[in-house]
Amino acid sequence: MSLTQLTATQMAEQLRAGETTAVELVTAHLDAASDAYVHINRDDALSVAADVDAGKYSHQLAGVPVVLSDVIVTTGMPTGAGSAYLEGWVSPYEATVVTRLREAGLPILGKTRVAEFGMGDDSGAHQAVAHYQAPFAVVSDTAGTARHSAAQTGTVAVKPTYGAISRFGLIAAVSSMDTVTPIARNTADAKALHEVLVGVDELDPTCLQHEWDFGTDGGVDGMTVGITTTQPDNVSNDAWNDYQAGIRVLQDAGVTTTEVTLESLNQARQAAHIIGAAEFSANLAKFDGIRFGNRVTPANATVQDVITASRGAGFGYATKRRIILGTQLLSAGTIESHFRPAQRVRTAIINEHNHAFNTVDALAVPAVTIQGEEYESTTAGVGASLAGLPAASVAGVHISAPPYADELVYRISAVVEKITAGAAS
Numbered sequence: 001m002s003l004t005q006l007t008a009t010q011m012a013e014q015l016r017a018g019e020t021t022a023v024e025l026v027t028a029h030l031d032a033a034s035d036a037y038v039h040i041n042r043d044d045a046l047s048v049a050a051d052v053d054a055g056k057y058s059h060q061l062a063g064v065p066v067v068l069s070d071v072i073v074t075t076g077m078p079t080g081a082g083s084a085y086l087e088g089w090v091s092p093y094e095a096t097v098v099t100r101l102r103e104a105g106l107p108i109l110g111k112t113r114v115a116e117f118g119m120g121d122d123s124g125a126h127q128a129v130a131h132y133q134a135p136f137a138v139v140s141d142t143a144g145t146a147r148h149s150a151a152q153t154g155t156v157a158v159k160p161t162y163g164a165i166s167r168f169g170l171i172a173a174v175s176s177m178d179t180v181t182p183i184a185r186n187t188a189d190a191k192a193l194h195e196v197l198v199g200v201d202e203l204d205p206t207c208l209q210h211e212w213d214f215g216t217d218g219g220v221d222g223m224t225v226g227i228t229t230t231q232p233d234n235v236s237n238d239a240w241n242d243y244q245a246g247i248r249v250l251q252d253a254g255v256t257t258t259e260v261t262l263e264s265l266n267q268a269r270q271a272a273h274i275i276g277a278a279e280f281s282a283n284l285a286k287f288d289g290i291r292f293g294n295r296v297t298p299a300n301a302t303v304q305d306v307i308t309a310s311r312g313a314g315f316g317y318a319t320k321r322r323i324i325l326g327t328q329l330l331s332a333g334t335i336e337s338h339f340r341p342a343q344r345v346r347t348a349i350i351n352e353h354n355h356a357f358n359t360v361d362a363l364a365v366p367a368v369t370i371q372g373e374e375y376e377s378t379t380a381g382v383g384a385s386l387a388g389l390p391a392a393s394v395a396g397v398h399i400s401a402p403p404y405a406d407e408l409v410y411r412i413s414a415v416v417e418k419i420t421a422g423a424a425s
Helices: 008-017 022-032 044-055 095-106 123-131 143-155 187-197 237-252 262-288 303-314 316-328 334-356 379-387 406-416 417-422
Strands: 039-042 066-069 109-112 137-142 157-158 179-184 224-227 256-260 362-366 393-396 398-402
Touching: 008 022, 008 187, 022 109, 044 109, 066 123, 066 179, 066 406, 095 187, 095 256, 095 334, 109 123, 109 143, 109 334, 123 179, 123 224, 123 362, 137 143, 137 157, 137 398, 143 157, 143 179, 157 187, 179 187, 187 393, 187 406, 224 406, 237 362, 237 398, 237 417, 256 406, 262 316, 262 379, 316 334, 334 379, 362 406, 379 393, 379 398, 393 406, 398 406, 406 417
Parallel strands: 066 109, 066 137, 224 256, 224 362
Antiparallel strands: 039 109, 137 179, 157 179, 157 393, 362 398, 393 398
């Protein structure tokens, strides 16, 4: 087995045992890097690795390399957010999660490809992790995007409770749903990375004042999990079979399952679409070609001419479409007929989840819908984002739990992923 095929936990164990070095780990992953990357951070990553080998870091993951989605700002390397507008832009400050990675001694391999301004799947990060170009990654999950990509690539994405991990330094797309999320090839690695990132941050006013305890694996025996027993129309037969296999593994581990139906989720995608477009248009107002980003200055231009030209040249079609939709949704009249009803749907989703969690410990539904839809995340995946719940996609099963129950999501995920472990053996 090559170094890159080890899990992050195995890499850390080999480093502590002196069986490999951080420089060797970083070099092996950099040599494997492909077009999943938009920037390679070779010199800095090797420098940090050398410091780890010299004994300058004590964290258990020190020396294990990590990659970042290109919507997380860093000093010393560009953050383009998948947009021509920010191409080549280098931030004067770093995201809190980057600071925490650096303090723990994790070499940052580089940045991976994203949809423009993060409005879509973090396909580059999932490709890098799935194809052994990085052991794990830090991405943004908006309306289930990271979890959906994980379901498609066989990786694990665990979205924390909204506010558990600082969003300071994350280029905002939909602020009320954007969540910094660890992805890995297994649950244990995602959990280890999660523990590095989580915690209070005074720079993010939405960050929760909470002490997070991930403890040890307490198992799932005696839990009650809400499931669906009827195959949804937009779930393929293969995806449904994967889901049922995951539920059987939970039942074999001592979980009691009961059918739970959340009617409000039928409108989750529509609500997320409306809220997402509205917040997206507001967030992108700061990209004006004046303060930062790539400026286009026509002859004899006024300030408004510069703003118009810069946005026209820098924004892609999908971004422009969302901005136009969002500004319309926030305009007088439309805000009452569309935006506020979407917020009421969101409230209904939150309330219905809270009611369900009075009788079950967690919910488990199919993680994958049929390909070809514009918004492919499952309604439950979108619902978890709207409600701010911790949620994971693993082995074809989407798991969600009450707020603050992140550790519970990891415990259930660790049992479900035994399906893939069994298949590999």
